[in-house]
Amino acid sequence: xxxxxxxxxxxxxxxxxxxxxxxxxxxxxxxxxxxxxxxxxxxxxxxxxxxxxxxxxxxxxxxxxxxxxxxxxxxxxxxxxxxxxxxxxxxxxxxxxxxxxxxxxxxxxxxxxxxxxxxxxxxxxxxxxxxxxxxxxxxxxxxxxxxxxxxxxxxxxxxxxxxxxxx
Numbered sequence: 001x002x003x004x005x006x007x008x009x010x011x012x013x014x015x016x017x018x019x020x021x022x023x024x025x026x027x028x029x030x031x032x033x034x035x036x037x038x039x040x041x042x043x044x045x046x047x048x049x050x051x052x053x054x055x056x057x058x059x060x061x062x063x064x065x066x067x068x069x070x071x072x073x074x075x076x077x078x079x080x081x082x083x084x085x086x087x088x089x090x091x092x093x094x095x096x097x098x099x100x101x102x103x104x105x106x107x108x109x110x111x112x113x114x115x116x117x118x119x120x121x122x123x124x125x126x127x128x129x130x131x132x133x134x135x136x137x138x139x140x141x142x143x144x145x146x147x148x149x150x151x152x153x154x155x156x157x158x159x160x161x162x163x164x165x166x167x
Contacts, residue, residue, distance in 0.1 A: 026123055033119035037112045042067055042075055044116065047101065047109055050085055055098040063155035084108060
């Protein structure tokens with residue numbers, strides 16, 4: 001029996017396609033709501049993680065936000081150029097640079113929060129409240145159960161365990 005050709009309808013309803021499109025929509029809404037701050041979603045996540053875990057190094061930051069380590073370097077450089085973060089050598093190994101939020105970085109996080117909240121709300125706004133809750137629950141479950149399939153699995157616990165032991 002010959003294979004039936006795949007139609008665009010099949011593409012449009014495939015989970016991978018839908019996730020990719022929603023990612024595009026999510027980034028577009030974030031960038032629209034947060035344009036005054038000149039921050040990307042990844043830069044925002046990095047700032048939140050650095051604020052939450054002062055003195056984190058880039059490798060552990062990568063694990064905490066589940067972002068490729070090699071690409072994260074340029075994210076950190078841009079945040080440093082904007083004076084939102086600073087790097088300081090680790091006391092035990094001067095080659096390792098630890099990341100700290102600057103006063104300006106803390107300020108931009110305070111100021112951007114209403115815009116981030118609006119972007120998040122706009123992503124879910126077309127759904128009924130019960131459907132929003134269901135969608136988020138299912139997405140969390142899918143992400144958690146598929147974590148190991150990611151090119152950059154979330155490893156927050158492992159990374160943070162090191163930070164706690166270093167304190």
